[in-house]
Amino acid sequence: MPQSPDHISHSDHFDHSDHSDPAHRIGPTDSTDSTDSTDSTDSTEPTTPTTPTTPTEPTAPAEPRYFPEPRGACPFAPAPAYERAREEEPVSRVPLRDGSRPWMVTRHADVRTVLTDRRFGADARRAGFPFPFAARAFVLQGEPPFVRMDGEEHAAQRRMVTRHFTARRTEELRPRIQEITDRVLDELVAAGPDADLVRDFALPVPSLVICHLLGVPYAQHAFFQERSRALVDHTATPEQTAEGWRELVEYLERLAQDKLREPDDSIVSDLVNKEWLEPAKAAAMARVLLVGGHETSANMAALAVLALLRHPDQLALLQERPELLPGAVGELLRYVTVVGDPGLPRVAVEDATVGGQPIRAGEGVLCMLPVANRDPEVFPAGATLDVTADARGHLAFGAGPHQCLGRPLAQLELEIMIGSLFRRLPGLRLAVPFEDLRYRERALIHGPLELPVRW
Numbered sequence: 436m437p438q439s440p441d442h443i444s445h446s447d448h449f450d451h452s453d454h455s456d457p458a459h460r461i462g463p464t465d466s467t468d469s470t471d472s473t474d475s476t477d478s479t480e481p482t483t484p485t486t487p488t489t490p491t492e493p494t495a496p497a498e499p500r501y502f503p504e505p506r507g508a509c510p511f512a513p514a515p516a517y518e519r520a521r522e523e524e525p526v527s528r529v530p531l532r533d534g535s536r537p538w539m540v541t542r543h544a545d546v547r548t549v550l551t552d553r554r555f556g557a558d559a560r561r562a563g564f565p566f567p568f569a570a571r572a573f574v575l576q577g578e579p580p581f582v583r584m585d586g587e588e589h590a591a592q593r594r595m596v597t598r599h600f601t602a603r604r605t606e607e608l609r610p611r612i613q614e615i616t617d618r619v620l621d622e623l624v625a626a627g628p629d630a631d632l633v634r635d636f637a638l639p640v641p642s643l644v645i646c647h648l649l650g651v652p653y654a655q656h657a658f659f660q661e662r663s664r665a666l667v668d669h670t671a672t673p674e675q676t677a678e679g680w681r682e683l684v685e686y687l688e689r690l691a692q693d694k695l696r697e698p699d700d701s702i703v704s705d706l707v708n709k710e711w712l713e714p715a716k717a718a719a720m721a722r723v724l725l726v727g728g729h730e731t732s733a734n735m736a737a738l739a740v741l742a743l744l745r746h747p748d749q750l751a752l753l754q755e756r757p758e759l760l761p762g763a764v765g766e767l768l769r770y771v772t773v774v775g776d777p778g779l780p781r782v783a784v785e786d787a788t789v790g791g792q793p794i795r796a797g798e799g800v801l802c803m804l805p806v807a808n809r810d811p812e813v814f815p816a817g818a819t820l821d822v823t824a825d826a827r828g829h830l831a832f833g834a835g836p837h838q839c840l841g842r843p844l845a846q847l848e849l850e851i852m853i854g855s856l857f858r859r860l861p862g863l864r865l866a867v868p869f870e871d872l873r874y875r876e877r878a879l880i881h882g883p884l885e886l887p888v889r890w
């Protein structure tokens with residue numbers, strides 16, 4: 436998806452995609468290329484890139500190749516080169532386009548350590564903080580979102596919205612999320628007998644849920660949804676994306692002004708009336724929540740549905756025993772891990788040792804959630820999907836002070852979305868060959884661009 440500098444500057448967690456050429460990518464060493472591998476467990480790909488040439492054709496100079504490597508042919512598994520790194524060199528340096536070489540951390544225990552240990556920080560303004568995609572200058576325009584702050588500055592901003600995301604508050608939302616899901620499914624079925632499940636289901640449900648939480652009046656849902664959909668439209672130009680963001684932030688600021696006049700129990704109302712934020716600051720905070728909670732849940736829902744369609748035995752089990760669904764959501768989150776292909780970025784603020792490797796203060800670290808979530812030390816059958824497995828301890832939501840604020844909400848959305856979809860359309864199937872599906876490349880959040888289905 437094309438991204439504007441503006442987009443990146445405000446949403447680095449969430450600094451979704453690369454501006455650079457997707458052809459340039461690399462694994463932990465400069466000599467691996469696994470773009471043509473076939474499966475997460477496949478380790479047969481060549482160790483040197485091979486470019487077919489003829490004796491008469493001059494060979495183009497080798498392009499430099501940068502981290503991160505894309506996933507291989509299996510869209511649920513991390514790049515095979517990084518799975519190998521977990522076994523062979525679990526803390527290794529990777530080259531970024533800006534010339535830096537942060538540490539890539541791949542084992543479950545080591546990733547947990549980095550995310551929970553105060554000797555590693557998430558403040559993007561610190562020297563050495565790694566930027567796998569965006570140029571540092573873009574990300575550091577203005578104040579970073581609180582996911583890229585540390586200590587009391589981070590905690591104070593997180594506290595402003597925490598009460599809207601507790602497990603209890605989330606459970607109270609169950610009937611509303613069910614109602615939204617049913618309505619979206621009604622429209623999808625009415626327009627059938629086929630659909631793009633990303634556009635017609637996975638994106639609108641989380642977007643409408645956030646609308647509700649932020650306090651967007653029902654009459655303005657269509658405007659809001661149209662704008663938030665434009666932000667994840669992979670065919671949009673960077674200018675269109677930037678324009679979409681501008682309109683949305685202006686809208687959120689007007690919404691904050693309305694809530695000053697007419698308070699309610701929404702997040703935006705609380706930010707201006709209880710936290711005393713200026714409308715512009717409240718709009719910026721609302722934007723962080725929108726970015727954090729929209730694309731993540733949408734891509735996760737789409738990839739989870741695809742994973743179940745590819746594992747009909749697991750889907751059948753869930754259809755027979757719906758009580759397995761809450762646990763299955765955890766296993767699906769682990770198995771496909773949509774956030775973190777380029778690693779969650781951190782910087783060492785003190786010298787530390789991770790997995791036996793000394794890391795000096797000021798060195799960048801990238802925590803590879805998808806790789807850690809298949810670590811056989813913790814998940815013995817890590818490369819298989821088993822909806823009855825105990826996936827507790829998975830790192831799909833990160834860990835430590837920045838662990839996903841929306842975790843209970845995301846889990847509930849997924850439970851309701853997946854359950855309702857397969858109850859309503861038990862014969863759902865892909866409308867195109869699995870091999871023809873295309874995925875987001877070099878994006879912080881992984882997922883299919885489209886998911887054509889019929890029923």
Ligand code: HEM
Pocket residue numbers: 448557581582583593723724725727728729731732735773774779780830831832833834836837838839840841842844845
């Ligand atoms: C399946 C869906 C989701 C996944 C996989 C996911 C994943 C993550 C991850 C990995 C982080 C940690 C980032 C870091 O440490 O650098 C995070 C943070 C965050 N997420 Fe989510 N997320 C999801 C849904 C949501 C939802 C629904 C919301 C709510 C609106 C949300 C809001 C946030 C916020 C605000 C943070 C920053 C927390 C902080 O820094 O204190 N996320 N998410």
